[in-house]
Structures are given as structure tokens and as C-alpha cells.
């Protein structure tokens with residue numbers, strides 16, 4: 001299929017881009033790397049009248065660290081994040097997750113901000129942002145506001161971003177000393193969206209897990225902390241029981257059958273991935 005007709009504009013400044021979104025309302029959408037948006041257009045899953053191409057806004061690029069915070073511009077491409085020494089040193093969970101984000105060609109164009117704004121429940125980066133307590137900075141006609149990643153995601157492809165706002169940057173606290181992390185995902189083919197996966201951080205104290213933060217992808221309609229799983233495995237030092245993890249997962253998320261994969265199988269896969277992640281974290285300690 002071909003995309004429906006649309007108009008295209010490439011603003012020269014952030015103010016101009018926001019002005020266009022204000023003027024055109026719901027009929028306009030931002031275009032960043034186009035790796036999700038153009039697919040939905042070609043499949044006729046969306047039909048905006050105007051694409052506001054923000055890819056020329058250089059002020060939305062860049063990755064740097066300032067004190068205890070890493071700043072990632074919304075237009076930093078996946079490849080920029082994946083190869084960034086700043087991210088590798090201070091946000092190793094994101095470096096690990098990046099290996100699972102799509103294929104090289106897509107990573108060369110797709111953006112960090114585009115992935116977070118798109119809110120695909122199977123995407124890796126939203127889960128990382130929630131676990132790492134990232135702050136999303138949104139710019140709109142009334143200035144900028146900050147939203148915690150945990151409050152940003154509202155459901156399937158739904159966020160608290162207003163239609164006339166742009167995600168401009170993401171601020172992530174640098175990984176604290178002694179914090180353990182792991183990213184695990186299962187996909188049918190390398191580079192595909194995951195069937196299930198999780199981002200995890202935590203500590204080992206007295207041989208057991210503490211301060212665990214776990215967020216899953218592909219398991220519900222968006223990334224949320226899995227409080228029941230964290231409670232079930234906290235303090236445990238020995239081998240973890242998949243059945244116990246699966247039971248907790250069912251409390252945290254609503255699993256449903258999808259063509260080719262039952263909810264029961266998905267819970268089982270998520271439980272195994274959880275155990276693998278926690279085993280790796282224990283091994284790293």
C-alpha cells in the first residue's frame with residue numbers, strides 16, 4: 001500500500017515547529033526518523049494531513065553528561081546512543097538494550113526521542129526509561145515541562161504528551177555506584193520487536209536482591225514497574241522459582257492471547273527472562 005496524501009514542512013526552529021503543531025492541531029504530527037511513522041502511513045494506520053519534519057532541528061541532538069545526569073537529545077539516533085561512550089559509561093543498561101532495537105538500517109535513522117514518544121508497548125527504550133527514572137522534557141506553546149517516564153506512559157501508544165508538544169530531551173540519572181542491571185529479550189529473529197523482555201536494575205544486599213526496578217516490554221499495553229515481581233524476589237539469594245515469578249507477573253500485568261502465542265506461554269517466557277536477568281545481575285555482583 002501507499003501512504004495517503006499529506007503535506008510536508010521542514011521548520012527551521014523549535015518555535016516554528018511548535019507553532020505549526022498549534023496552528024494545525026490534530027491534523028499535524030511530528031516526523032523524526034520516520035521509522036515508525038512512515039510505516040503506519042504506508043499501512044494506512046494513520047492519515048495526518050501535515051508532517052512536521054523536525055529532523056533539521058540541531059538543538060534536539062547531542063548526548064552529554066552534566067554532574068549526575070546524562071542528557072540525550074530527542075533527535076539522537078539509535079546508532080548515536082548505541083555508540084556513545086557517555087551512555088556506555090553511565091547508562092550501561094541502555095547500551096545493552098540498544099543491541100535489541102531493530103536492525104542497523106533502522107538504527108541509522110530512528111531516534112531515541114521518537115521511540116520514547118511513539119510508546120510502542122513492545123519497544124525496549126520506554127521500559128529502560130521507566131526503570132532508570134528518566135525525565136522527559138516536553139516543549140510546547142507555554143514553554144517547557146518535565147514528566148517522569150513512569151507518568152508519561154498511559155496505555156497502548158498513549159502518553160501524556162499534548163499534540164502541540166515536542167519531546168526535546170531526556171534526562172537520565174547516571175548509574176549509581178554498585179547498581180546492577182540487565183536487559184533480556186526474546187524475539188523471533190534478531191532485530192524484530194520482542195515477544196517479551198525486561199529492563200532491570202537493583203542491588204545485592206546481604207546476598208539478596210534489594211531496590212529492584214523491573215519493567216517489561218511486550219507483556220501489557222505499556223511499560224510499568226512490576227511491583228509484585230520485585231516484592232516476590234526481593235531478599236532472595238538462592239535460585240529463583242519460575243512459577244513464583246510467573247504468579248507475580250500475573251499480578252503486575254494483564255497478559256492476553258495473541259495469534260500464535262497464548263497468554264500462558266508469554267507469562268512463562270517472561271518468567272524465564274526474569275530469572276535470567278536476575279541470575280546475570282547476581283553473577284555480575
Ligand SMILES: Cc1cc2nc3c(=O)[nH]c(=O)nc-3n(C[C@H](O)[C@H](O)[C@H](O)COP(=O)(O)OP(=O)(O)OC[C@H]3O[C@@H](n4cnc5c(N)ncnc54)[C@H](O)[C@@H]3O)c2cc1C
Nearest residue numbers: 030032033034035036037102110111114115117123167193
Ligand atoms: C522493521 C522495523 C523493526 C523495528 N524494530 C524495532 C524494535 O525492535 N524495537 C524498537 O523499539 N523499535 C523498533 N522499530 C521502530 C524504530 O525503533 C523507530 O525508529 C522508533 O520507534 C521511532 O523513532 P523515529 O525517530 O523513527 O520516529 P518517527 O517514526 O518519526 O515517529 C514515531 C512517532 O513518534 C512521534 N515523534 C517522533 N519524535 C518526536 C518528538 N521529538 N516529539 C514528539 N513526538 C515525536 C511521531 O509523531 C510519531 O507519532 C522498528 C521499525 C521497523 C521499521
